[in-house]
Amino acid sequence: MTTAPAGTVRQVMSFRLRDRVRHWLDSEPVLAYLFMSPGWLILLLFMSYPFFLGIWISLTDRTVGLPSGEFVGLRNYTELFRDRTFHLTVINTFIYGFVTVPFKLFLGLLLALLLNQAFPMRNVLRAALLLPWIVPTALSSLAWLMLYDAVLSPFSWLLKNWGLIESNIAFLGTRTNAIISLCIANIWRGTPFFAVAILAGLQAVPQELHEAAAIEGANRVQRFFAVTLPVIKGIVVITTLFSIIWTFADFQLVYVLTKGGPANSTHIFGTYAWQIGIGGAGKLGIGAAISLYMFPVLAVLSAILLRYVRSQEA
Amino acid sequence: MAQVIYDHVTKRFDGVIAVNDLTLEVKDGEFLVLVGPSGCGKTTALRCLAGLEEVSSGDIIIGDRVVTHIPPKDRDIAMVFQNYALYPHMTVYENMAFGLKLRKMPKQEIDRRVKEVAEMLGIQDLLNRKPRQLSGGQRQRVALGRAIVREPQVFLMDEPLSNLDAKLRVQTRGELIKLQRRLGVTTIYVTHDQVEAMTMGHRIAVMNQGVLQQLDTPENLYDHPANLFVATFIGSPAMNIFPARVVTGEGAVRLVAGDVTLESPAEQRGRLAEYANREVLVGIRPEDLIVQPGQVGEDRHLRLPVEIVEPLGSETLVHLRGPVGTLIAKADPHVHFSPGELASVRVKIEHLHAFDPQTELALF
Numbered sequence: 196m197t198t199a200p201a202g203t204v205r206q207v208m209s210f211r212l213r214d215r216v217r218h219w220l221d222s223e224p225v226l227a228y229l230f231m232s233p234g235w236l237i238l239l240l241f242m243s244y245p246f247f248l249g250i251w252i253s254l255t256d257r258t259v260g261l262p263s264g265e266f267v268g269l270r271n272y273t274e275l276f277r278d279r280t281f282h283l284t285v286i287n288t289f290i291y292g293f294v295t296v297p298f299k300l301f302l303g304l305l306l307a308l309l310l311n312q313a314f315p316m317r318n319v320l321r322a323a324l325l326l327p328w329i330v331p332t333a334l335s336s337l338a339w340l341m342l343y344d345a346v347l348s349p350f351s352w353l354l355k356n357w358g359l360i361e362s363n364i365a366f367l368g369t370r371t372n373a374i375i376s377l378c379i380a381n382i383w384r385g386t387p388f389f390a391v392a393i394l395a396g397l398q399a400v401p402q403e404l405h406e407a408a409a410i411e412g413a414n415r416v417q418r419f420f421a422v423t424l425p426v427i428k429g430i431v432v433i434t435t436l437f438s439i440i441w442t443f444a445d446f447q448l449v450y451v452l453t454k455g456g457p458a459n460s461t462h463i464f465g466t467y468a469w470q471i472g473i474g475g476a477g478k479l480g481i482g483a484a485i486s487l488y489m490f491p492v493l494a495v496l497s498a499i500l501l502r503y504v505r506s507q508e509a
Numbered sequence: 510m511a512q513v514i515y516d517h518v519t520k521r522f523d524g525v526i527a528v529n530d531l532t533l534e535v536k537d538g539e540f541l542v543l544v545g546p547s548g549c550g551k552t553t554a555l556r557c558l559a560g561l562e563e564v565s566s567g568d569i570i571i572g573d574r575v576v577t578h579i580p581p582k583d584r585d586i587a588m589v590f591q592n593y594a595l596y597p598h599m600t601v602y603e604n605m606a607f608g609l610k611l612r613k614m615p616k617q618e619i620d621r622r623v624k625e626v627a628e629m630l631g632i633q634d635l636l637n638r639k640p641r642q643l644s645g646g647q648r649q650r651v652a653l654g655r656a657i658v659r660e661p662q663v664f665l666m667d668e669p670l671s672n673l674d675a676k677l678r679v680q681t682r683g684e685l686i687k688l689q690r691r692l693g694v695t696t697i698y699v700t701h702d703q704v705e706a707m708t709m710g711h712r713i714a715v716m717n718q719g720v721l722q723q724l725d726t727p728e729n730l731y732d733h734p735a736n737l738f739v740a741t742f743i744g745s746p747a748m749n750i751f752p753a754r755v756v757t758g759e760g761a762v763r764l765v766a767g768d769v770t771l772e773s774p775a776e777q778r779g780r781l782a783e784y785a786n787r788e789v790l791v792g793i794r795p796e797d798l799i800v801q802p803g804q805v806g807e808d809r810h811l812r813l814p815v816e817i818v819e820p821l822g823s824e825t826l827v828h829l830r831g832p833v834g835t836l837i838a839k840a841d842p843h844v845h846f847s848p849g850e851l852a853s854v855r856v857k858i859e860h861l862h863a864f865d866p867q868t869e870l871a872l873f
């Protein structure tokens with residue numbers, strides 16, 4: 196029998212430790228969390244912190260310029276119940292978020308189906324299609340502002356020229372007109388996203404399936420429902436949910452076009468929160484409360500979205 | 510059920526002639542195999558028949574109707590695709606019922622047909638599954654079932670077995686033959702595999718570069734290839750081909766290749782004599798070279814050195830250094846050959862083939 200020298204023992208032990216660490220790192224959950232940690236940190240820092248700060252501010256009467264405010268409980272929230280502009284804001288946001296979506300979906304689908312056909316210059320057109328979506332909204336909104344101008348609007352000019360109207364249309368002048376105008380601009384901006392997403396889906400539909408269905412007697416429409424739609428269904432649902440969420444949380448288009456006017460009648464959550472919290476009154480507490488009213492809706496939509504994505508993965 | 514006629518069908522894709530003046534008559538109830546190397550236009554020919562490609566010129570007739578300009582759905586055909594093309598979101602049942610539903614067939618009738626065909630194919634337990642829950646072989650059956658339930662005039666199959674593993678392919682091959690003989694539906698079957706072609710078809714159409722080379726029964730194709738291409742394409746290992754000079758004199762016609770001289774087959778002397786003092790291409794199948802190891806055998810046997818020996822179990826392939834290039838012979842697997850040694854080779858003269866070196870057409 197021999198005794199191992201001390202050095203060997205130490206070596207063996209350090210080997211064990213290294214093995215253990217290596218083994219530990221080999222485990223998938225550990226590694227997964229390790230890789231996710233930078234993302235988590237960034238999320239904590241830039242999303243969670245402002246979110247919880249926002250909740251805190253919404254419970255105070257803090258105003259712009261003053262270092263801090265008094266804790267007022269849920270008063271900011273209850274006060275908004277009595278605010279007529281806030282009522283309008285809620286209605287507007289829902290109109291803006293939900294009415295535009297069917298149009299974007301339908302137009303996007305149509306565009307995608309068209310662009311999926313073979314024709315010359317197809318790629319140029321496909322690229323051009325994305326423009327409304329790539330151009331910064333702040334910029335394209337300015338173009339819309341010009342198009343909707345009470346005096347210089349080319350729309351009005353054209354319609355007058357054709358003898359269809361007598362005087363200029365007040366595109367942004369009344370609540371109804373302004374909301375319709377906003378929705379049209381929103382549809383213009385949002386349609387490409389639908390079109391591109393659906394086009395990508397269409398390209399994933401195997402040509403053979405269309406041919407098989409054609410031989411079996413399906414016409415174009417029947418083939419769309421039997422072959423195309425099932426393949427792009429997931430994309431359509433996810434795109435729609437995303438679009439609703441984005442429209443709900445929009446700010447730029449409304450801010451540039453109407454600033455919530457006329458007479459505060461076209462606000463959506465984002466613009467009204469900004470106006471109350473920062474723009475006009477500087478009542479940060481109430482502003483924060485307004486934007487937090489968006490939270491339940493967005494949370495529900497996001498939950499649906501996530502559930503759907505997961506169900507597709509399974 | 511119906512006959513199918515390709516009448517001078519040509520299909521061009523910008524620049525490429527995929528199918529070149531194809532004229533072909535498939536008899537009612539026949540199993541016709543379209544075979545040829547990859548890219549020779551088999552799929553295109555089939556797709557023209559299905560109506561998935563518009564022909565550039567010529568006519569296609571199914572039954573007694575000219576269908577050249579009729580859309581696929583009105584041609585009363587069913588197609589089995591290489592990748593099966595099953596609708597991924599539909600169950601097996603729905604996949605099979607789809608075409609019938611489109612034809613507004615009553616529910617009970619659809620149900621009866623789907624179940625009957627599923628039973629026939631042994632997939633009755635899979636009816637509620639989605640395609641992705643099936644194995645390759647099962648998907649293949651569903652694709653077949655979907656074609657059968659429609660009871661079409663013609664089945665079109667484009668390499669339907671090529672995605673199966675070797676064993677399943679052989680098994681399914683047999684089942685498919687039985688099924689077709691039983692249903693008696695005219696079937697056009699595309700494959701690049703000459704073994705599949707030989708075992709399955711009543712008749713085989715061999716294509717090369719868009720041109721039909723020969724249309725014949727498997728036996729005739731094998732024994733009497735019309736040209737050099739068919740001779741070397743059909744059969745494995747391929748027919749041995751070597752150039753030889755035709756020498757006449759002393760009342761005999763001989764083929765001379767290097768230091769080897771072969772007598773002409775008696776009944777072909779006249780045909781060969783036309784090529785006196787010119788070269789022809791001589792063909793001989795590996796099984797028509799009878800080899801024995803060593804110097805045994807008669808004087809008129811050839812003595813050729815063995816290059817490589819490939820034992821395949823059921824037979825042994827012996828590569829011999831011939832007068833011009835290598836000759837492959839099939840030998841009894843129980844006889845031992847060693848590379849480097851001489852083998853005695855008897856040529857079955859009566860099975861010789863000869864081809865014109867210019868036209869590559871068979872002389873005999």
Ligand SMILES: Nc1ncnc2c1ncn2[C@@H]1O[C@H](COP(=O)(O)OP(=O)(O)O)[C@@H](O)[C@H]1O
Nearest residue numbers: 522523525527546547548549550551552553554
């Ligand atoms: N849609 C197409 N466009 C252009 N060329 C094609 C098309 N389809 C087939 N071809 C060409 O036609 C020829 C025959 O193709 P194919 O019928 O698919 O051959 P096979 O099925 O015998 O392998 C090939 O040269 C191929 O490149």
Ligand SMILES: [Mg+2]
Nearest residue numbers: 548551552553
């Ligand atoms: Mg092919």
